[in-house]
Amino acid sequence: MKIVKIIALVLLIAFVGIQFIPTERNQSDTVPKTDFMFVHNVPKTIQKKLQVSCYDCHSNNTQYPWYNKIQPAAWFLEDHIKNGKAELNFNEWDSLSSRRKSSKLRSIIKQIESGEMPLDSYTLIHRDAAFSEAEVEELINFVTQLKDSL
Amino acid sequence: MNKLKSTLGIVAIAFITLTAVSCKDNKKEHDNSDGHHSEMNADDNQSKMEHDNGDGHHDGESKEMAMNGDGNGTSQTILNDYFNLKDALVADDVEKAKGLGTTIATSLGNLDVSSYSDVQKADLKDIVEDAVEHAEHISKSAIDHQREHFKILSKDVTDMVAITGTENTLYQLFCPMYDGGSNWLSMSEEVRNPYYGSKMLKCGKVQKEIN
Numbered sequence: 380m381k382i383v384k385i386i387a388l389v390l391l392i393a394f395v396g397i398q399f400i401p402t403e404r405n406q407s408d409t410v411p412k413t414d415f416m417f418v419h420n421v422p423k424t425i426q427k428k429l430q431v432s433c434y435d436c437h438s439n440n441t442q443y444p445w446y447n448k449i450q451p452a453a454w455f456l457e458d459h460i461k462n463g464k465a466e467l468n469f470n471e472w473d474s475l476s477s478r479r480k481s482s483k484l485r486s487i488i489k490q491i492e493s494g495e496m497p498l499d500s501y502t503l504i505h506r507d508a509a510f511s512e513a514e515v516e517e518l519i520n521f522v523t524q525l526k527d528s529l
Numbered sequence: 530m531n532k533l534k535s536t537l538g539i540v541a542i543a544f545i546t547l548t549a550v551s552c553k554d555n556k557k558e559h560d561n562s563d564g565h566h567s568e569m570n571a572d573d574n575q576s577k578m579e580h581d582n583g584d585g586h587h588d589g590e591s592k593e594m595a596m597n598g599d600g601n602g603t604s605q606t607i608l609n610d611y612f613n614l615k616d617a618l619v620a621d622d623v624e625k626a627k628g629l630g631t632t633i634a635t636s637l638g639n640l641d642v643s644s645y646s647d648v649q650k651a652d653l654k655d656i657v658e659d660a661v662e663h664a665e666h667i668s669k670s671a672i673d674h675q676r677e678h679f680k681i682l683s684k685d686v687t688d689m690v691a692i693t694g695t696e697n698t699l700y701q702l703f704c705p706m707y708d709g710g711s712n713w714l715s716m717s718e719e720v721r722n723p724y725y726g727s728k729m730l731k732c733g734k735v736q737k738e739i740n
Contacts, residue, residue, distance in 0.1 A: 476655045482662070482681055489677060 397450040405460045407439040413473035414438075425521055429469065432497050432508040436463030438470045444504060459498070477529050484526040488519055602641035604693035610636050611686050612716060614667070618679055618723035619730070623672040630667030630675070633682075637661050649692050656692075660685035676707075676724050683713045690714070690739060698740045704733040712736065 410417070416426055435441045436459055446452045467483055475483065490496035491510065502509040510518070610633035617626040637660050642653045663678040663685070670678065687701065700715050707724035715721070720733045 476659075478655050478685075479659050479662075482659050485681065 394450075400450060402447075402450075402453045402457045404443070405439060405441040405457075405464070406443075407470075410440075411470050413471050415469040415472040418473045419525060422521065425518060428510075428514060428518065431505070432510065434469060435501075435505075435508075436460050437467050438464075439468065440470075459501075481526055481529050484522050484529075488522050488526075491515055491518055491522075602639045604640065604689060604695065606636045607633060607640060607686065607689065608695060608697075608699075608714075611682070611714065614679070614682075615713060615715065615723045616721075618672070618676060619721045619726055621672065621726035623675065626672070626675050627668050627670075630664045630669075634661050634664035634668065637664060645692065653689065653692060656685050656689050660689070672726075679713070679723060680708060680711045683711070687712065687714060687739075695739070698738060700735050701737040701739055702733050703736040706732055714739070 415421070415429070421429070441456075441460055443456075447456055467486070472480070487496075492515070494510075497505075497508045497510075610629060614626055614629040614633055617629055637657050640653065640657055642650045645653060660682055663682040666678045667675045667682070690699065697716060700718050702713050702715055702720060704711050704713075704722055704724050706729070707722075711724055713723055718735050720731050720735070722730055722732045725732055
């Protein structure tokens, strides 16, 4: 029984200890001119959906959940945001060539259509980030039109 | 005392779970990158071997020999990698396609654009940037994803050939069924469909001859 207590204590100390390891926070006050919403005429409903469902990981500004303050959850988030931004950053949209924009729009369509994005682990907590069937259709129609007009 | 114990227990279990989750994630990435690495090497060797075969075939064509000889930085290397990748998809070989995705990403990155005009340089840079991204996706995806990315990669490579030219006759083939109609390039007129593989090997037709 003593050993259990010791192990629990060690773990507790480790858990407290890792809270002091800093993480990089993805936050910015300004939205650059290259942002997707500035460059294209995006309908309000879609703007809102993108903001809620995509921008947390695909822009320079994350609306952090409360548990971001707790390790190791914070590392998990940091990793997702880093990968998400590398794949697609809506804030830097206009710095892409039209070839690459077209590629990205294609990928957006595929990811939303197949339901791979937003990630299940994300919509589990952010219920409003999930796409209804109507929302999927609306977004796909818009993105397809945009892609054809490039 | 009992309460404290169970609290500690819960914290410990939560901690272990979370750590396990994050460790697993990290480890997976490591494994992936290691896997790619060795596959890349294997495929490098393989493509070198295929280059050697190519040299044998084209005896006397000094230009091609020189190009295959240095085996790096030329559009021909990219095309060779592309055809190997296409064949892997035709054969439904997801692992081989992964390795070749890495290989072609490397040769795309090595493309030497110094001999082209400024406009062409900009175009090629753009094409390469786009193509590398798709190649990298191919190197870490399941086969249906690989095929989606292969479609755009095919367009990129076709656009590249329009600028760089090629010493071989290439065929642009077309499959009307895949994703609203999709093209690919081949050295042969024979239809062997990379988008469906064994499921519909013969779907498609020659659309254009490129030389």
